[in-house]
Amino acid sequence: MKTKLIVLAVLVIALITAFRETGEKNVRIFMIGDSTMANKAPEKAPETGWGMVFGDFFNEQVTIENHAVNGRSSKSFIGEGRWQKVYNQLQPGDYVFIQFGHNDQKDQSPDRFTNPFTTYRANLERFVRESREKGAIPILLTSVVRRNFNEKGSLIDTHGNYPLVVRMVASDLDVPFIDLQLLTEQKMTDMGPEESKKLYLWLEAGENANYPNGVQDNTHFCHTGATEVASMVVGELKKLHLLEEYLKK
Numbered sequence: 001m002k003t004k005l006i007v008l009a010v011l012v013i014a015l016i017t018a019f020r021e022t023g024e025k026n027v028r029i030f031m032i033g034d035s036t037m038a039n040k041a042p043e044k045a046p047e048t049g050w051g052m053v054f055g056d057f058f059n060e061q062v063t064i065e066n067h068a069v070n071g072r073s074s075k076s077f078i079g080e081g082r083w084q085k086v087y088n089q090l091q092p093g094d095y096v097f098i099q100f101g102h103n104d105q106k107d108q109s110p111d112r113f114t115n116p117f118t119t120y121r122a123n124l125e126r127f128v129r130e131s132r133e134k135g136a137i138p139i140l141l142t143s144v145v146r147r148n149f150n151e152k153g154s155l156i157d158t159h160g161n162y163p164l165v166v167r168m169v170a171s172d173l174d175v176p177f178i179d180l181q182l183l184t185e186q187k188m189t190d191m192g193p194e195e196s197k198k199l200y201l202w203l204e205a206g207e208n209a210n211y212p213n214g215v216q217d218n219t220h221f222c223h224t225g226a227t228e229v230a231s232m233v234v235g236e237l238k239k240l241h242l243l244e245e246y247l248k249k
Contacts, residue, residue, distance in 0.1 A: 025093065027246060029054075030065045030086050030136075032077060032127070033099035035220060036144050036229075037068035043210055047201050047217070048226035050144075050233070051097075057234045062246045065089070073103035073112035074123035083127065092135030095243070097233075098127050099180070101143035101162035102219070116161040124169045139242070140170045142181035144229060147200050147218035149193040155185060178236040184229065199225030 031037055031051045038049040055064040067086050069077070077083055077100070090096070100123070104114040114120035124140065131138040142163040148156045163181045170177035188196045201217035221229065237243050 026061045026063065027093060027095065027243070028063045028065055028091075029095045029097060029243075030090065031068050031097045031099075032083065032086060033068035033097070033141075034072050034102045034143075035068070035070035036102060037066070037097075037099055038070055039066050039068075045210055046203075046208065046222045047220050048223045050221065050226040050229040053223070053227050054230045054233065056227075057230060057248060058243070058246050059248055062243070068099070071103055071112075072100075073106065073114060074100040074120055074127075075104065075114050076112045078123060078126070079111060083130075087130055087134065090131060090134035090136045094131075094134070094136040096127065096131045096136050096138045097141060098124065098138060099141040099143060100124070101159055101166070104162060105160060116165045120162060121165050121169060124166065125173065128169065128173050128175055137176070137242075139176045139178065140166050141178045141233070142166045144180050144184045144221075145188055147188060147196055149196075153193050155189050157185075176240050176242060178233055178240075180229065180232065183232045183236075187228065187232075198222075199228055 031054070033051070036049060037051040039052050040047050040049055049066075049068060051064070051066040051068050055062065058064075067082060069082065072080070072082070086096070100120075103109075103112045104116070104120050107113045114123065128138045128140070143159050145155065146158045148158050150156050159181065167177065167179070169175065187199075191199070199221055201215055201220045201222050203211050203215050205214035206212065207214065234247065238247075
């Protein structure tokens with residue numbers, strides 16, 4: 001009996017040691033947002049949302065739950081019950097990455113449009129508040145830029161006041177914040193009008209079977225662009241000292 005207890009104690013100590021060596025615990029990252037973050041169907045390849053490749057930067061202790069969907073705004077994500085589905089699953093220690101704005105500005109679509117200083121702000125605050133109610137950790141992100149260069153080669157903003165409101169909510173509610181608008185703007189500006197096409201869904205006719213006539217998409221990324229954006233997010237997480245222990249070495 002005594003021998004069995006000793007063996008059991010040794011096993012428990014070994015398990016505790018292994019647990020400590022491999023990290024604190026398993027974590028889940030829930031992602032809510034629009035098409036720039038979303039998973040894509042195979043027939044859309046090489047279009048890639050940055051959420052599709054985000055998990056590649058983490059070890060096996062991290063599970064990515066990507067709930068971002070094409071065309072959704074903060075309003076329609078709530079209105080379609082998508083946020084409720086995420087909320088119901090949240091547990092203490094989960095992370096919630098929140099990135100909306102591209103479709104909130106669609107003023108010809110009442111089911112999606114939000115005023116940035118009223119409904120949009122209220123929706124972001126709700127995501128933050130309700131995540132925290134469940135013990136989850138919200139992270140706010142501004143929208144990635146569109147590849148919108150003018151004839152002189154200057155990158156022109158298309159998001160208006162929406163990124164400003166994200167910054168305001170992050171500051172007022174003390175939420176971890178990643179300024180993807182700034183980071184992607186800097187990257188596109190450095191690359192310029194021609195080189196930046198390599199990050200977006202730009203294909204010549206006949207180059208890809210999914211787009212036989214070619215495509216010139218200045219909003220959505222190819223795999224290279226999505227990986228670049230995901231890498232930016234990881235870089236900011238390191239600065240915030242969040243999830244560092246779960247990143248691949």
